[in-house]
Amino acid sequence: MDRPRFRAYYLHPRFWLLWLGLGLLWLVSLLPYAVLMRLGRWLGALMMRLARSRRQIAARNLELCFPELSAAERLQLLRENFASTGMTFFEMAISWWWPQKRLLELGQFDGLEHLQQAQAEGQGVILMALHFTTLEMGGGLLGLRQGMYGMYRPHKNPLFDFVQRRGREQRLLGVVERDDVRGMLKLLRAGAVVWYAPDQDYGAQRSIFVPLFGVPAATVTATSKFARLGRARVIPFTQVRLADGSGYKVTVHPPLADFPSDSEEADGLRINQWIEAAIRQHPEQYLWAHRRFKTRPPGEAKLYKKRRA
Template sequence: MDRPVFRAYFLHPRFWLLWLGLGLLWLIAQLPYKVLLWLGRGLGALMYRLASARRKIAARNLELCFPQMAAAEREALLKENFASTGITFFEMAMAWWWPAERLRRLGTIEGLEHLRQAEADGQGVILMALHFTTLEMGGGLLGMAQNMYGMYRPHKNPLFDYVQRRGREQRLLGVIGRDDVRGMLKLLRAGGVVWYAPDQDYGAQRSLFVPLFGVPAATVTATGKFARMGRAQVIPFTQQRLPDGQGYRLVIHPPLADFPTQSEEVDCLRVNQWVEQAVRACPEQYLWAHRRFKTRPDGEPKLYKKKR
């Protein structure tokens, strides 16, 4: 994709409120890191009370994925998850706007040798990330240590899309549109690294239904296809916000062995098993407010209540 370009249209009065919000966020982001964590937790508590639709979705996901957990324990996890989601807004600002040296001090990276080995072997890498609330921080921190591109889904608001792309491309070599298959394969075959997350519900058309936490979930087949057609390794990548303001631990895990196979179903199941493993290690920081199980197999009932 071409670099984002500022347009005079962004000065239209319809965007003034967004400009005000972005400016306020930039100012707040200059505060010390531990203050931002405290403010984020407060914002999350407010969201828990006011964002009832998202709260119900997250609660339903936790109920589906952790049915053995006591109701009180799930409720505590839900509140902690909203606290993590509140922090996300300030992490986004830090990842986009903090000076590189200030941001770099917050992260430690383990497993870079897996990327270096793939580079030495002349292989491209699908850096398989997940939609944790710390996603922007993980990409920003790793992007300063590793040349890589990111898969990208345009935002509906053109001004926010411009700001988001510009912020991400401060740390990345560039971004690739989610539907730009040709561009993705070209980068992989040239030995590039592409940051990519396959763990959301994109509908039945490009997916197979395989279990995720024991629930049939529409799972994109693209991970195996990209790996096969791009002659690339799939290397999982996670990040975790550490307690007490200690920063972030980024882990580049060993490549998935014997992947892809000749079976798309086996590949999709392998991806979901990895998702489960990573989410169980840090459930409070996962993006539970996404309707991960909204697409159902034919004949199966909906798992979320209809929007009013």
């Protein structure tokens, strides 16, 4: 895709409120990192009180995925998760707008040799990410240490889409739209590294049902297909917000061996097992506000309350 260009249309009055919000976010992002994370926790607490629908979705997901926890333990996990979600807004600003040197001071890196080896052998890489609340920070930090592309879903608001793409592409070589299968395969066959997250519910049409936390989950088969058709390795990576407040640990894990297999079901199960294990290490930092189990197998009851009009 071409680099995003500013359009006079973005100055239309319909965008003025968004410009104001983005300007305030940019101004606040100049504050020290520790202050931003404290503000994030306060914002998360406010969101938990006001964002009723998202709170119900996250609480339901925790109930489905951690039935072994008591109600009090899940409530505490929910509070920590909203605090983590609040921090995401400021981490997004940091990853887009901080100078490269200042941003890199927040990162600790492990396992980069797995990417370096694949690149040395001319192998394309599907860099398998997960939707942790720290996703923007992980991509921004790793993009400064490893040239890579990102798979991208355009935002409905054209101005926000422009700002988001421009922010991300400062750290990446470029982006490819999620539906651009041909572009994705072309990059992989050329030996590129492509950042890709397969852990959300994209509906039944492109998915199969395999367990995640013991719950049948619509799981995309694209990871296997991209790996096979693009002749690429699948290398997972995670990023964790450090407990001491010093920044983030970005870990590139070993490539999935013998992947893909001859079975999409086996591949989907293997990916979901990997995702589940990664989430269990830091469940408070995962994006539980997404309706991960929205799509159900035929005949199964829906797991979330119906949204109000």
